[in-house]
Amino acid sequence: MTAKALRQPASLRIVSGAFLAFWCLIAAFPIAWIAVMSFKSPVDAFDSNPLNVIFGPATRADGSGWSILEIGLGLAVIWVTARLTVRRAPPLVASYSPGGYVALGWIVAAVLIGLGFVLVFFGLLPLVTDLLNPILGPLGRDIIGATTEHYQTVWIERGFIDNFRNSLIVTTGVVTISLTVGTLAGYGLARSGSTLAFWILIIALIFRSLPHSVLVAGYLPVFINSAEWLAPILGENAPTLYGKPAAVIAVLVAINQPFTIWMLRSFFANIPADLDEAARVDGCSHFKAFRLVIMPVMWPGVITTGLFSFLLAYNDFLVTSLLLDASNQTMVPAIAGMFNRETTTTDQVVAVAAAVSITAPLFLLVMVFQRQIVSGLTAGAVKG
Amino acid sequence: MKPKVFAAFVGPSIFMMLLFIAFPLVSVFWNSFVVTQPVYETVEVENCTAGFLEQTCTTEMETRPVLDESGEIRRQTEFVGFQTYQNVLEMGRFWEAVKDRSWTALQNIDFWKALRFTLMFTLVTLPLVLGVGLAIALVINNASQKIKGPVIFLSLLPFIITPVIGALSINWLFRGDGILTAFLEWWLEQDLALFAQAWTIELMMMFYRVWHVAPFAAIVFYAGLQTVNQDSLESAVIDGASRWQRLRLIVIPHLAPLLIFVAMIHLMDTYRVFEEVVGFRAEGYVISLQWLTYDFLTPDQAGNRSISRASASAMLTMIGIAILLVPLLKRTWRDHKGSH
Numbered sequence: 001m002t003a004k005a006l007r008q009p010a011s012l013r014i015v016s017g018a019f020l021a022f023w024c025l026i027a028a029f030p031i032a033w034i035a036v037m038s039f040k041s042p043v044d045a046f047d048s049n050p051l052n053v054i055f056g057p058a059t060r061a062d063g064s065g066w067s068i069l070e071i072g073l074g075l076a077v078i079w080v081t082a083r084l085t086v087r088r089a090p091p092l093v094a095s096y097s098p099g100g101y102v103a104l105g106w107i108v109a110a111v112l113i114g115l116g117f118v119l120v121f122f123g124l125l126p127l128v129t130d131l132l133n134p135i136l137g138p139l140g141r142d143i144i145g146a147t148t149e150h151y152q153t154v155w156i157e158r159g160f161i162d163n164f165r166n167s168l169i170v171t172t173g174v175v176t177i178s179l180t181v182g183t184l185a186g187y188g189l190a191r192s193g194s195t196l197a198f199w200i201l202i203i204a205l206i207f208r209s210l211p212h213s214v215l216v217a218g219y220l221p222v223f224i225n226s227a228e229w230l231a232p233i234l235g236e237n238a239p240t241l242y243g244k245p246a247a248v249i250a251v252l253v254a255i256n257q258p259f260t261i262w263m264l265r266s267f268f269a270n271i272p273a274d275l276d277e278a279a280r281v282d283g284c285s286h287f288k289a290f291r292l293v294i295m296p297v298m299w300p301g302v303i304t305t306g307l308f309s310f311l312l313a314y315n316d317f318l319v320t321s322l323l324l325d326a327s328n329q330t331m332v333p334a335i336a337g338m339f340n341r342e343t344t345t346t347d348q349v350v351a352v353a354a355a356v357s358i359t360a361p362l363f364l365l366v367m368v369f370q371r372q373i374v375s376g377l378t379a380g381a382v383k384g
Numbered sequence: 385m386k387p388k389v390f391a392a393f394v395g396p397s398i399f400m401m402l403l404f405i406a407f408p409l410v411s412v413f414w415n416s417f418v419v420t421q422p423v424y425e426t427v428e429v430e431n432c433t434a435g436f437l438e439q440t441c442t443t444e445m446e447t448r449p450v451l452d453e454s455g456e457i458r459r460q461t462e463f464v465g466f467q468t469y470q471n472v473l474e475m476g477r478f479w480e481a482v483k484d485r486s487w488t489a490l491q492n493i494d495f496w497k498a499l500r501f502t503l504m505f506t507l508v509t510l511p512l513v514l515g516v517g518l519a520i521a522l523v524i525n526n527a528s529q530k531i532k533g534p535v536i537f538l539s540l541l542p543f544i545i546t547p548v549i550g551a552l553s554i555n556w557l558f559r560g561d562g563i564l565t566a567f568l569e570w571w572l573e574q575d576l577a578l579f580a581q582a583w584t585i586e587l588m589m590m591f592y593r594v595w596h597v598a599p600f601a602a603i604v605f606y607a608g609l610q611t612v613n614q615d616s617l618e619s620a621v622i623d624g625a626s627r628w629q630r631l632r633l634i635v636i637p638h639l640a641p642l643l644i645f646v647a648m649i650h651l652m653d654t655y656r657v658f659e660e661v662v663g664f665r666a667e668g669y670v671i672s673l674q675w676l677t678y679d680f681l682t683p684d685q686a687g688n689r690s691i692s693r694a695s696a697s698a699m700l701t702m703i704g705i706a707i708l709l710v711p712l713l714k715r716t717w718r719d720h721k722g723s724h
Contacts, residue, residue: 008526008627012627013526016522016523016526016527017523017527019519019523020520020523020524020526020527020535023520023523023539024535024538024539026595027538027539027541027542027595027599028538028541030542030550030553030554030557030595031541031542031545031553033553033556033557033563034553034556037556046560046561046562047561048561048562048563048565048566049566050563053563180396181396181397181400182397184393184394184396184397185393185394185396185397185398187393188389188390188392188393188394189394192390194390196390197390197394198720200394200398202713202716202717203401204401205709205712205713205716206709206713207401207405207406208652209652209705209708209709210405210409210702210705211655211656211658211673211674211677211698211701211702211705212656212674213658213674213677213678213681213694213698213701214408214409214412214677214698214699214701214702215404215405215408215409215412216408216678216681217408217412217415217677217680217681217691217694217695217698218407218408218409218410218411218412218415218695219404219408219411220681220689220691220694221411221415221420221691222408222411250400250404251404253400253404254400254401254403254404254405255404255405257397257400257401257405258401258405261397286389286393287392311544314546315546315547315548317546317547317548317659317662318658318659318674318678322678322681322682332546332548332549335548335549335552336548336662348556351552352556355549355552355553358546358549359545359546359549362544362545362546363541365544366537366540366541366544367537370533370536370537370540373540373544374536374540374603374607377600377603377604377607378603378604378607
C-alpha cells in the first residue's frame with residue numbers, strides 16, 4: 001500500500017526532474033564555460049555567440065585545433081587511465097606496499113599514475129596524431145579550434161609554477177600540523193566531558209566566527225617588526241616573519257583549529273568509549289590507547305577533516321595576499337595580481353587559464369573524495 | 385580523564401589558538417586606540433640668495449621628520465582614544481547626511497556604505513540559500529538512485545571552488561560582451577551595462593553567493609531527509625494529508641534544527657563577505673566591512689598601511705559578530721545545561 005499511496009503524479013515527477021536538470025546546469029556551467037574559454041584565442045573566448053566559443057573558428061584559422069582522431073584518442077587515454085586507477089591500482093598497491101604503509105604506497109602510485117599520464121598525453125599522443133592526421137583525410141582535419149598556448153604562458157612565462165610550489169608548501173604544512181594538533185585536542189575534548197572542555201569548545205566557536213581580516217590586522221604590525229622584538233631572544237639572525245610561508249602556515253593552522261577540533265570531536269564521540277576503556281584495563285596509558293586502539297579506526301574522520309583543512313589553506317586569499325611577499329606568493333593571490341594589470345583580452349584569457357589551473361586539482365579532489373566531503377558536511381549538523 | 389592528561393592532549397591546540405587568535409585580538413584592540421606616526425619637528429630655515437649689494441635672506445618655518453642616529457625616520461606611538469574610530473565612522477558627515485535626509489550623502493561615506501551592503505547582502509541571501517537548498521535537497525531525494533551520485537558530484541563543484549575563482553568565473557560570463565550579457569541583451573532587447581552601476585553588481589554578487597552556498601545547505605538537508613520518520617508520513621497519507629501538507633507539517637518541522645544550523649553558519653559567513661568584492665572587482669561601487677579593513681591593511685602608494693584605522697574598523701566589524709553570536713551561544717548553553 002505504501003508504494004502506491006506515495007507514488008507521485010507524472011506532472012510532479014516531471015517538474016522535479018526538470019528542476020534537478022536546471023540546477024545541475026547552473027552548478028556546472030560557469031566552471032565548464034571557463035574551462036572551454038581557456039583553450040580559445042581571445043577573439044573566440046569573448047565572442048557573444050556561444051557556438052563560436054565552443055568551436056573556435058578564429059582559433060582554428062590560426063592553425064591550432066583538434067581533429068576527431070585527436071579528440072577520440074585523448075578521451076580514450078583519459079578513460080583508460082581512470083579505469084586503471086579504479087580497477088587495477090588498489091590490489092597492486094595493497095600487494096606491493098610493506099605492511100602498515102598503505103598510505104605511502106598510494107602516494108607513490110598517485111605520482112606514478114600522474115607521471116605516466118603526462119608522458120602519454122603530452123609526449124606520445126602528439127607524435128602519434130601528427131603521423132596519422134595527414135593519412136586519415138576528413139577524420140584528421142581540425143574540427144574544433146583549441147590551443148594550449150595560454151597554459152604555456154601562465155605556467156612557464158608568468159612563473160605560475162613557483163606559485164604552485166608555494167601553494168603546495170603552505171597546504172602541506174597546514175594539513176599536517178592542524179591534523180596532528182587537532183586530533184589530540186579532539187580526542188581529549190570528546191573523552192573529557194568536563195565543564196572546562198565545554199568552555200573550550202564555546203570559545204573555539206566564537207573564534208571561528210571572527211573575520212580573518214581582524215586577525216590579520218593583529219598580525220601585520222607584529223610580523224613586520226618581528227626582527228626587532230625577536231632580537232633579544234634569537235640575537236642577530238632574528239627573522240622578519242612577514243612574507244615567510246612558515247608564518248602563514250602557523251596563522252592558517254590557528255585559524256583552522258576551531259573548526260578542526262569541533263569536527264574531529266564529533267567523529268571521536270562516535271567511537272564507543274568502551275574501546276579505549278578496554279585498552280586501559282589491559283594496561284595501556286591514555287596515549288598508548290589513543291595511538292594503538294583509537295587511531296586505526298579514526299582514519300575516515302581524519303581524512304575528512306584533512307580535506308577541509310586543505311580546502312581552507314588552498315582557497316585562502318585574504319591571509320596569503322596580505323602576509324606573503326611577492327616571491328612567496330601562492331596561486332590565488334597571484335591570479336588577483338594578474339587581472340589587475342590586464343589590459344588586453346589576451347591577458348584576460350591567460351587569467352582564465354590560470355583560474356582553470358587552480359580549479360583542476362579541486363575537481364579531482366571532489367571526484368576521489370566525494371563520500372568523505374559529504375560525510376564532513378553532515379557530521380557537524382546531523383550528529384549534533 | 386585526569387586534568388593532567390587532558391591538558392597534554394588539548395595543550396598544543398589551546399596554545400596555537402591563544403597565540404594566533406586571542407593575542408592578535410588584544411593587539412587589534414590596543415592598536416585601535418593608538419597611532420604610530422613619524423615624529424615631525426619644525427625648524428627655522430634661512431634661505432639666502434645672492435642679490436645686488438647684499439644677500440636677500442628669507443626665513444621660513446619648515447616641517448620635517450626627525451631622524452635617529454642610524455638615519456631612519458623616528459616614529460612614535462601616541463594614545464589617541466576614540467579618535468581613530470571617529471576617523472573611520474566620520475560621524476560629522478554622518479549626522480550632516482542624516483539631517484539633510486540625504487541617502488546619497490550617507491552612501492558616500494565608506495564605512496556606512498560598507499555596513500549597508502554587508503547587512504543587505506546577509507539578509508537577502510539567507511532566505512534564498514535556505515529555500516534553494518531545500519528545493520535541491522527535495523529533488524535529489526526524489527531522483528532515482530542511479531543519478532544521485534553524479535548529481536551530488538556536480539552540486540559539490542560550486543561549493544568546493546575557490547571563492548575568488550568562483551566569483552571571477554561568474555564575472556567572466558557577464559563581463560563586457562560575455563555570454564550571459566549577450567543572452568540577456570537578446571532576451572530583453574536592450575543594451576545592458578552590468579558593471580556600470582552598483583545594484584547590478586550587487587545582484588551578481590548575491591547570485592554568486594547563493595550558487596556557492598546552496599549546495600552545502602542542500603547536502604545537509606538531504607542527509608536530514610533520510611531520517612524523516614516514515615511511519616508518521618504514512619499515517620499522514622491515511623489521514624488524507626496532501627503532499628504540500630505533509631511537507632509543511634512533517635518534513636519541515638523535522639528539518640527545523642538543520643535549518644537553524646545552516647542559517648547560523650550562513651549568517652556568520654556572509655557577514656564576513658569579502659571575496660566577492662575582489663572577484664567582481666567591485667571596489668569602485670560596492671564594498672563590504674571586511675573589505676574595508678583589508679583596504680586599510682594594503683599598502684598605499686607611499687607604502688604605508690593604516691594599521692590604526694584597520695584595527696578600528698575591525699573592532700567595529702566585531703560588534704556585528706557579537707550580536708549574531710548571542711542567540712547561538714544562548715542555545716548551546718541551554719543544550720549543555722539540559723544534557724547534565
